[in-house]
Amino acid sequence: MTYITPALRRQVEQRANDRCEYCLLPADVTFFPDEVDHVIAVKHGGATNSDNLAFACWRCNRYKGTDLGSFAPQTRAFSFLFNPHTQKWDKHFLIEDCRITGLTPEGRTTVRLLQLNNDERIAERQRLLG
Structure with missing residues (x-):
């Protein structure tokens, strides 16, 4: 596991406006804390720097x-x-x-792989809209 400093984590959070960069779920409504994701994983040669880190909810990060x-x-x-x-x-x-x-091949692939429309995720969005 690659170490991400608290300062780098905060930089990633702030850049994302404390929302998952994949599904846009606000961090303050999630049950588990959001995580910092390597867009290109270390095992694929991805670096641990702000250009390659995304703020992700735990569900998006697990599915990705x-x-x-x-x-x-x-x-x-x-x-x-x-x-x-x-x-x-x-x-x-x-x-x-x-x-x-x-709307695009990348978008459709991401929706499917990250399971952005499974029943739990849709219900979560519905609760947010109240």
């Missing part, structure tokens, strides 16, 4: 793991996952009725 991509649901062609530092969230995703829709 060390994956860099998967097969796009529509085309079955390999697609990289959404990268919160090189891509804009709203170009790849849309939220409607508490569901996140992928």
